[in-house]
Amino acid sequence: MPNGQWYPPEWPERIRALAAGAIVAVTPRRAATVLLLRDEPGGPAVHMLRRRTSMAFAAGAYAYPGGGVDPRDDGPLVRWAGPDRAEWGRRLGVDAASARAVVCAAVRETYEETGVLLAGETARTVVDDTTGDDWEADRAALVDRELSFADFLDRRGLVLRSDLLGAWARWITPEFEPRRYDTWFFVAALPTGQRTRNASSEADRTVWIRPADATEAYDRGELLMMPPTISTLRQLRPYGTVAEALAAAAGRDLAPVLATARLEGEELVLSWPGHDEFTRRVDATPSAPFGDVAPGRTAVPRSSRTAGHLGEGR
Numbered sequence: 001m002p003n004g005q006w007y008p009p010e011w012p013e014r015i016r017a018l019a020a021g022a023i024v025a026v027t028p029r030r031a032a033t034v035l036l037l038r039d040e041p042g043g044p045a046v047h048m049l050r051r052r053t054s055m056a057f058a059a060g061a062y063a064y065p066g067g068g069v070d071p072r073d074d075g076p077l078v079r080w081a082g083p084d085r086a087e088w089g090r091r092l093g094v095d096a097a098s099a100r101a102v103v104c105a106a107v108r109e110t111y112e113e114t115g116v117l118l119a120g121e122t123a124r125t126v127v128d129d130t131t132g133d134d135w136e137a138d139r140a141a142l143v144d145r146e147l148s149f150a151d152f153l154d155r156r157g158l159v160l161r162s163d164l165l166g167a168w169a170r171w172i173t174p175e176f177e178p179r180r181y182d183t184w185f186f187v188a189a190l191p192t193g194q195r196t197r198n199a200s201s202e203a204d205r206t207v208w209i210r211p212a213d214a215t216e217a218y219d220r221g222e223l224l225m226m227p228p229t230i231s232t233l234r235q236l237r238p239y240g241t242v243a244e245a246l247a248a249a250a251g252r253d254l255a256p257v258l259a260t261a262r263l264e265g266e267e268l269v270l271s272w273p274g275h276d277e278f279t280r281r282v283d284a285t286p287s288a289p290f291g292d293v294a295p296g297r298t299a300v301p302r303s304s305r306t307a308g309h310l311g312e313g314r
Contacts, residue, residue, distance in 0.1 A: 005218075005227070005278065012268050012282055014176040015261040028172055028180035030098065032106035033066025035168065035232060036116060037242045038190040038208065044242045045210050046233070047114065047196050049203035061224045062207075062214070065113035065200065066106070068181065072148040073104040079153045081123035082163030091167050092184060093254060103162050106186050108149040112142050113200040118165065118188055119158040126161060128193030139199065164188050166249025169235070171228040174259040182256070185232055187249050189242045211236040227278045228257070 017023045036047040048062045074097055083091075088099035111117045111130070120126040130139075138156075141147035153160060165186045173180035190196065198206040211233045217223040218230050225233075239245040259272050264281075271279040 005225070005230070011176065011270070014178075015268055015270070018176040019261075019263070023176070025175035026178065026180050028182040030069040030102055030105070031067060031181040031183040032069070032102050032109060033064045033183055033185055034106050034110045034165070035064050035185065035187045035236070036110065036114065036190050036196065037187060037236075037245060039242050040208075040210065043210055043212070043240055044236065044245060045208040046214070046236065047190070048207050048209060048214070049113065049198070049200060050205040050207075051202055061226055061229070063226065063229055064185070065110050066183070067109040067113070069101045069105040070108070070145065070149070072150065073101040073108065074098075075148065075150050076100075077150040077154070078104050079150070079159040081120075081159040081161050082165075088162065091254070093170075093256075102184050103165060104149055104160065106165060106184070107160050107162075108142060110188075112139060113203070114196045114206075115139065115199050116190060116194050116196055117158075118161050118191065119153060120161055121157060121159070123159060123161070123163075126164070126191040126194075127158065128191065130194060143201075164191075166246050166252075167254055168249050168252050169228070169232055170254045170256045171231075172256045172258045174261070176261065183228070184254070185228065187236075187245055189246060227259075227272055227275065231257075231275055231278075 014023065018025065037044045038047075039045075047065070049065060051061050051063060076097075078100065080100075085096035085100040088103055089096040092099045092102060094102070107118045115130050115135075117127055117130050138147065138152055142149065142152060149160075165188050167184060168187050169185040170183065171185070172182045196206065196208075198204075214223060214225075215230065215233050215237065218225055218233075236245055239248065257272055257275065259270060259278075261268060261270050263269075266283065268282045269279065270282065
């Protein structure tokens with residue numbers, strides 16, 4: 001039975017072009033995405049967005065709120081609480097300035113796309129209400145890049161609560177993709193008193209869903225997802241509470257996952273190291289569609305053949 005794994009149809013052609021030197025791998029843009037969690041009677045649920053079917057890439061796929069780092073996220077003026085930039089740099093495997101930018105992007109993008117803000121007036125508090133016309137005006141200004149996140153926090157007298165985030169995984173868009181992202185995945189609990197809403201122009205639906213339910217729907221081919229999304233959902237399944245998942249984040253391996261492609265006879269073999277379920281063997285002849293696979297292999301469902309990129313950034 002086909003699952004909900006998403007791949008764009010142009011990948012074989014791009015893989016061949018990269019191998020032949022016809023295209024050059026672009027430098028991935030830094031990005032961050034957040035798995036917002038809340039406790040429910042049956043266990044933790046995660047907040048997910050469904051990308052609009054009109055989107056140029058990953059149309060109809062379920063993902064988490066997130067996006068690329070804004071150049072101003074690198075700025076030193078972001079009001080900050082929790083582990084310092086150097087500590088975050090060691091955890092994320094980058095320099096302190098880059099770590100600050102990635103964490104800032106995670107908090108900013110979550111607020112822009114869901115209305116949930118991981119910030120408070122002090123290092124021990126979190127805002128409990130982000131509704132109202134004034135909040136919406138600020139959120140819209142952030143989305144339009146008319147307002148930096150540092151200025152937003154400063155005008156409201158808030159500090160970014162970096163301690164509310166747990167680094168969970170890191171995935172890099174394959175080298176043969178024209179739009180590439182180096183994306184850090186974080187987990188965070190939905191703050192008490194705050195509610196999610198669909199504030200993203202890229203999503204037509206939002207859901208709270210238990211990881212077990214989401215992965216089972218994916219396995220049935222009912223929910224379309226990219227490899228990083230379904231992988232992180234499977235990793236969350238063992239945890240019975242949000243607190244357990246957050247505690248586990250400290251021990252997570254953040255070695256980046258990067259897809260590789262190789263030619264074996266008449267097949268292109270696409271794989272993600274350490275994630276065998278995503279391996280695909282595709283007919284390598286130039287005229288073959290991506291859904292044509294070798295005998296005994298799993299075909300990509302036709303409903304998922306949409307153009308796009310792998311990653312959680314914009």
